[in-house]
Amino acid sequence: KAGVTQTPRYLIKTRGQQVTLSCSPISGHRSVSWYQQTPGQGLQFLFEYFSETQRNKGNFPGRFSGRQFSNSRSEMNVSTLELGDSALYLCASSLVQGANEQFFGPGTRLTVL
Amino acid sequence: AQSVTQLGSHVSVSEGALVLLRCNYSSSVPPYLFWYVQYPNQGLQLLLKYTTGATLVKGINGFEAEFKKSETSFHLTKPSAHMSDAAEYFCAVSDRGAAGNKLTFGGGTRVLVKP
Numbered sequence: 005k006a007g008v009t010q011t012p013r014y015l016i017k018t019r020g021q022q023v024t025l026s027c028s029p030i031s032g033h034r035s036v037s038w039y040q041q042t043p044g045q046g047l048q049f050l051f052e053y054f055s056e057t058q059r060n061k062g063n064f065p066g067r068f069s070g071r072q073f074s075n076s077r078s079e080m081n082v083s084t085l086e087l088g089d090s091a092l093y094l095c096a097s098s099l100v101q102g103a104n105e106q107f108f109g110p111g112t113r114l115t116v117l
Numbered sequence: 118a119q120s121v122t123q124l125g126s127h128v129s130v131s132e133g134a135l136v137l138l139r140c141n142y143s144s145s146v147p148p149y150l151f152w153y154v155q156y157p158n159q160g161l162q163l164l165l166k167y168t169t170g171a172t173l174v175k176g177i178n179g180f181e182a183e184f185k186k187s188e189t190s191f192h193l194t195k196p197s198a199h200m201s202d203a204a205e206y207f208c209a210v211s212d213r214g215a216a217g218n219k220l221t222f223g224g225g226t227r228v229l230v231k232p
Contacts, residue, residue, distance in 0.1 A: 008160070037218055047207065047222035060217040094160055098218050106218055108153075108160035 006031065008097050008109035016115045022083040025112045029076050029097030035059075036078040037106065038070060041092040050093075053078055054100075082114075090116045119144050123208050123223035131231050136195040138226050140182075140208030143189070148210035150191040151220065152182055155205045164206075167191065178202070203230045 009028045017023050029036050037060075038050040049062040053072035070080040076097075082089055092113050096106040124139040142148060149168050153161040165176025172184040178201075182193045191208060208223040 035218055037220075039220075039222075046224050047209075047220075049219050049221070052217050052219060054217070060219045062219070096161075096218075096220075104218065105163050105166065106220065108162070110158070110160045 008095055008107050010093075010095050010109040010112050012112060013110065014113045014115075016117065017085050018117050019085055019087060021085050022081065023085060023114060024079055024081045025093055025095075025114070027078045027080075027095030027097075027109060029078070029095075030107055033097035033099050033107070034076050035098040035100060035104075035106075036072055036076065037096045037098070038078070038080050039094045039096065040064075041094060041111070042090070047094075050080065085116045087116050090114060119148065119210055119212060119221045121208050121210055121221055121223035123206075123226050125226055126224060127227045127229065129229045129231060130198045132200055133197050136180075136193075136198045136202060136228065138193040138206050138208075138228070140191045140193065140223055141189050142191065142208075142210050144210070144212070146213060147184070147186055147189075148212050150182075150184060151209040151211075152176065152180070152191075152193050153207045153209060153222075154178075155207065155225075157204075161207065164193070198228075198230050200230050200232065203228055 035054045037052040052060040072078045092111040094111045095109045098104045098106045120143040151166045152164040167184045175181045209220040
C-alpha cells in the first residue's frame with residue numbers, strides 16, 4: 005500500500021500570499037489530520053477531517069482552513085501568509101477515529117519570505 | 118488542557134548504551150499514549166502505543182515503554198543504542214473517549230549516538 009503523500013514537498017511564498025497544501029491518505033483511510041511543526045512551538049494540531057466533516061480544530065487563526073473530499077483527500081489553505089507561518093506541515097491519516105495509529109506523510113516545508 | 122512534558126531536549130548516548138527518554142502527561146484520566154520517531158526531512162513514524170492492557174509495551178526497532186499511572190509517565194527505553202537510532206523522538210497523547218484523533222505532542226528529544 006502506498007503511504008501518505010503530500011504535495012508539494014517544498015514551497016516558497018511571500019507575505020500576504022495564500023497557499024494550498026494537499027494530502028492523499030492511505031487507501032481506505034477516512035480520517036486526515038494536519039499538524040504544524042516549528043522549532044519554537046513544536047508540533048501543534050491544526051484540524052482533523054473525517055468523512056468530509058471537520059471533527060476537531062486546534063487553536064489557530066481563521067486564516068488556516070481545510071477541507072476533505074469524498075475520496076478522503078484533504079487540502080489545507082493558509083491565507084494572508086505571515087513570516088511565522090513558515091513551518092513543516094504534516095498530514096496524518098488513520099483508518100477511523102479513536103486510538104488508532106496515525107500514519108504521517110513526509111510533510112510540506114513552507115517558507116514565507 | 119492536556120500537556121506532555123519530555124525531560125531533556127537533547128540526549129547523547131554511546132553506541133551500545135541504554136537509551137532512556139522521559140515523558141510525563143498531565144491529565145488525571147490516563148490518555149492513549151504514543152511514541153513517534155522523526156528522522157531528518159521525514160515525517161513521524163510510530164514506535165509504539167499504549168491503549169489498554171499490559172503496561173509494558175514493545176515497539177519496533179527494539180524500543181519499549183512502560184506506562185506508570187501513579188507517576189503519569191510513559192518513558193521510552195532501548196537497552197542498546199545503535200547509530201541508526203539518532204533521530205528526534207516525540208511522546209504524544211490523545212484523550213480517551215474523545216471524538217477524534219487529535220494528538221498532543223511533547224517538545225521532542227533529539228538523540229545523538231556517539232560511536
